[in-house]
Amino acid sequence: MSFLRIQNIHHTYFSNQTAATALADISLDIEKGEFVSFLGPSGCGKTTLLSIIAGLFPPTSGKILLENKPLNADSDTSIGYMLQQDYLFPWKTIEENILLGLKLIKKDEGLERIKTLKLLTEVGLGGTGKMYPRELSGGMRQRAALARTLAVDPKILLLDEPFSALDYQTKLKLEDLVFETLKSFGKTAVLVTHDIGEAIAMSDRIYLFSPNPGRVHKTFEVSDELRELMPFDARNHPQYPILFQTIWKELESLEY
Amino acid sequence: MNIDQLHHQYKSSLKKENRLIRLYQILIFLVFFSSWELFSRKEWIDPLIFSSPTKVWQLFMQKLSDGTLLSHSGVTLFETVLGFIIGTLLGTVLASLLWWSPRLSKTLDPYLVILNAMPKVALGPIIIVAFGPGFPSIISMGAIISIIITTIVVYTAFREVDPNYLKVLQTFGATRTQKFREAILPASFPTIISTLKVNVGLSWVGVVVGEFLVSAKGLGYLIIYGFQVFNFTLVMLALMIIAVFATIMYQLVELLERKLIKD
Structure with a gap:
């Protein structure tokens, strides 16, 4: 049995004038500890699917099972969600921000607190606990957001283009950090991106989505050699440009 | 080029500007009340209605x-x-x-x-x-x-x-x-x-x-x-x-x- 099962998801957005189908017939399985990417042009419903997995709203039809149980975002914290921007609360210190998830379930005392503050050091933000988000750079803020997400010890991490608002150098460094951190905690992760290189460098498997309505167009398995490497090194591996070209051609073919 | 000196100049120009603004504010206050007093005494305005400071x-x-x-x-x-x-x-x-x-x-x-x-x-x-x-x-x-x-x-x-x-x-x-x-x-x-x-x-x-x-x-x-x-x-x-x-x-x-x- 797979860790995360997505079964026959359909989703349609209704408004007064229109009924726009964003997702049609999506079924896929993700194993424990895997890192998969949803890749595709804008409007292919990849963020919609991620939001549905996160439980932000229910799909029009279909089921999502995590460890064979239906997901319910309002009652547990098994899902961690990272957005395009950090969305750290500007009126809270970094420490308060990181402890937010635990505070909501009233576990921000004692051991959990110490563990979380250690997490801050692990993402390279030691000593910034008393600072406010505005005092940190974009990359540091996104790292703080990662620590906030990991603090509640989610079973699965959903990453919605978390590197897209960063400059290139910071992005490459953060890719490595996120990759390393997730592997060391053995976390399962789903990354939504429109960046082919990022998808190849980070994931074990890539789902390419086609638009109108959003469907899984093709699945690419990333070779074992690339999987083992850190994202930065994967980008320099000879197999990287080959896979890049393959996916690039598929993406091009979608446009016509 | 002396950064410290330039910084000092910048600070003193800021201070001068602030002092000038404060001076104008006090001036308006004084002019208002003294002319009110003067006008009322000379009966250019009706002292019964407008009184005086x-x-x-x-x-x-x-x-x-x-x-x-x-x-x-x-x-x-x-x-x-x-x-x-x-x-x-x-x-x-x-x-x-x-x-x-x-x-x-x-x-x-x-x-x-x-x-x-x-x-x-x-x-x-x-x-x-x-x-x-x-x-x-x-x-x-x-x-x-x-x-x-x-x-x-x-x-x-x-x-x-x-x-x-x-x-x-x-x-x-x-x-x-x-x-x-x-x-x-x-x-x-x-x-x-x-x-x-x-x-x-x-x-x-x-x-x-x-x-x-x-x-x-x-x-x-x-x-x-x-x-x-x-x-x-x-x-x-x-x-x-x-x-x-x-x-x-x-x-x-x-x-x-x-x-x-x-x-």
């Missing part, structure tokens, strides 16, 4: 020594502060209720528009009959004048909070109460503070009008009394005191703003 000052000292000024100001200040606090608090609570229930807010929308457009002081006579002539009705006047506008402005601020903050909280499984406490309310503090600033002025209007209508005490009463016995020095004195108190209240709100908003 020295007369106002003499009356101030006299009323201060016989203790009546203190009790009148105290009463009005108490009513205004209470009206201000009640108005702002009720307005914010009402805004929270509207945020809580979108259906309630849609239902009440036209009524809020009507209530906001209506001149609240026109309700004065009804309030006075309902609460009786005295403290409660004057405080109500001070409060009612700011409740609806506070509700509308604060509710709008609640709705404009970036939905992504709520998304973050939702993925942590936050309840609606938690979303309100952790994101909606703190994100709206700047707006709430700026409505406080508006409400300072509004509460004074409500209370003074309330005192016009019923009271036998307070600065609004002094104004009406002075008007009836044609003692415009008394009217001017009451106006001056209101100006001073309103300014102090405004400064206190600004102090609160600096404490509350670290960003």
Whole structure:
């Protein structure tokens, strides 16, 4: 049995004038500890699917099972969600921000607190606990957001283009950090991106989505050699440009 | 090139500018009061209507020594502060209720528009009959004048909070109460503070009008009394005191703003 099962998801957005189908017939399985990417042009419903997995709203039809149980975002914290921007609360210190998830379930005392503050050091933000988000750079803020997400010890991490608002150098460094951190905690992760290189460098498997309505167009398995490497090194591996070209051609073919 | 020296120059030019502005401010103050005094003495303006600073000052000292000024100001200040606090608090609570229930807010929308457009002081006579002539009705006047506008402005601020903050909280499984406490309310503090600033002025209007209508005490009463016995020095004195108190209240709100908003 797979860790995360997505079964026959359909989703349609209704408004007064229109009924726009964003997702049609999506079924896929993700194993424990895997890192998969949803890749595709804008409007292919990849963020919609991620939001549905996160439980932000229910799909029009279909089921999502995590460890064979239906997901319910309002009652547990098994899902961690990272957005395009950090969305750290500007009126809270970094420490308060990181402890937010635990505070909501009233576990921000004692051991959990110490563990979380250690997490801050692990993402390279030691000593910034008393600072406010505005005092940190974009990359540091996104790292703080990662620590906030990991603090509640989610079973699965959903990453919605978390590197897209960063400059290139910071992005490459953060890719490595996120990759390393997730592997060391053995976390399962789903990354939504429109960046082919990022998808190849980070994931074990890539789902390419086609638009109108959003469907899984093709699945690419990333070779074992690339999987083992850190994202930065994967980008320099000879197999990287080959896979890049393959996916690039598929993406091009979608446009016509 | 000497960075320190340039920095020093920059700082001293800033200081000079500030000093100049302060000088102009004091100048306006002095020119206003001295020409008021002069015009009144030369009878270029009617001294009976416009009085003069020295007369106002003499009356101030006299009323201060016989203790009546203190009790009148105290009463009005108490009513205004209470009206201000009640108005702002009720307005914010009402805004929270509207945020809580979108259906309630849609239902009440036209009524809020009507209530906001209506001149609240026109309700004065009804309030006075309902609460009786005295403290409660004057405080109500001070409060009612700011409740609806506070509700509308604060509710709008609640709705404009970036939905992504709520998304973050939702993925942590936050309840609606938690979303309100952790994101909606703190994100709206700047707006709430700026409505406080508006409400300072509004509460004074409500209370003074309330005192016009019923009271036998307070600065609004002094104004009406002075008007009836044609003692415009008394009217001017009451106006001056209101100006001073309103300014102090405004400064206190600004102090609160600096404490509350670290960003």
